[in-house]
Amino acid sequence: xxxxxxxxxxxxxxxxxPVLLRCNYSSSYSPSLxxxxxxPNKGLQLLLKYTSAATLVKGINGFEAExxxxxxxxxxxxxxxxMSDAAEYFCVVRGxxxxxxxxxxxxxxxxxxxx
Amino acid sequence: xxxxxQSPKYLFRKEGQNVTLSCEQNLNHDAMYWYRxxxxxxxxxxxxxQIVNDFQKGDIAEGYSVSREKKESFPLxxxxxxxxxxxxxxxxxxxxxxxxxxFGQGTRLTVV
Numbered sequence: 001x002x003x004x005x006x007x008x009x010x011x012x013x014x015x016x017x018p019v020l021l022r023c024n025y026s027s028s029y030s031p032s033l034x035x036x037x038x039x040p041n042k043g044l045q046l047l048l049k050y051t052s053a054a055t056l057v058k059g060i061n062g063f064e065a066e067x068x069x070x071x072x073x074x075x076x077x078x079x080x081x082x083m084s085d086a087a088e089y090f091c092v093v094r095g096x097x098x099x100x101x102x103x104x105x106x107x108x109x110x111x112x113x114x115x
Numbered sequence: 116x117x118x119x120x121q122s123p124k125y126l127f128r129k130e131g132q133n134v135t136l137s138c139e140q141n142l143n144h145d146a147m148y149w150y151r152x153x154x155x156x157x158x159x160x161x162x163x164x165q166i167v168n169d170f171q172k173g174d175i176a177e178g179y180s181v182s183r184e185k186k187e188s189f190p191l192x193x194x195x196x197x198x199x200x201x202x203x204x205x206x207x208x209x210x211x212x213x214x215x216x217x218f219g220q221g222t223r224l225t226v227v
Contacts, residue, residue: 009155034215043119043205043218044158051214090157100163100171103148103207103216107157 002027002095006106014114019078021109023091026072032094033074034103035065039087047089050074061085086113118142121206121219128193128200128226136191136222138206145209147189148216151175152203161204164189193224201226 007022025031032051036044048059055067065076074091091106119140128134140147146165150158160173164183178197183189189208193200203223207216 032214036218041203041221041223043220044207045218046215049215100165101146102160102163102173103209104160105150105158107155 002029002031002093002104004091004093004104004106006089006091006109008109009107010110010112012112012114013081015083016080019076019081019085019111021076021089021091021111023074023076023106024072025074025091025093027093027095029095033065033067034092034094035059035063035074035076036090036092037087038090038108044090047076081111081113083113083115086111119206119208119217119219121204121222123222124220126222126224128224130226131195133192133194134224136193136204136206136224138189138191138219139187140189140206140208140217141187142208142210142217143186144217145186145211146216147183148207148209149173149179149181149189149191150205150207152205152221158205161191200224 003026005024034049035047038044047063048057050057050067058064063078088108088110090108122137148163149161152158159175161179162181164170180192205221206219209216
């Protein structure tokens, strides 16, 4: 079975400074990994995905993530935070569960952006 | 406009009553999922279905039931056996193994 650990429940940054949201995963298979963003009382929107192509993945709104197999990490970064980036972020791994492909979510990281 | 529609957005239920949450997708996806979200706990899988007339229990299926009679629809019933039903429920669908899931806007269920 696969699992995901998001290392910070909350991250606070100032507008214009870099963002780093950390994610470690475990999976018995070559994983597919995703980052989603959720604004309050909304559904989840896909930011980016890794599916065994390039290890540096670029997503929407200036976000990117690097897959590091040796470290089993998939950290999300952005060079410069905007106020609109304030939301909750989920790291997700797709893997096999009793012969079926399912998604396993981390517990989320709340990103707070101050002016 | 393709997507996933969940209804209603807000739902109130009295203790002891069953309630059904609707999820419809027009993306022609085979797989559909139901997740429950509680503060600080991320999303936990309730049920999933890879094809019509087939579904599997997820991590927290007790007190819930589903059906998958049509490819487009995957309703979730929260039964009176569910001890703590107040939560935000999210439905999702995906095309095939290894691809991302697309989410509806969620239903917030409150037991009063």
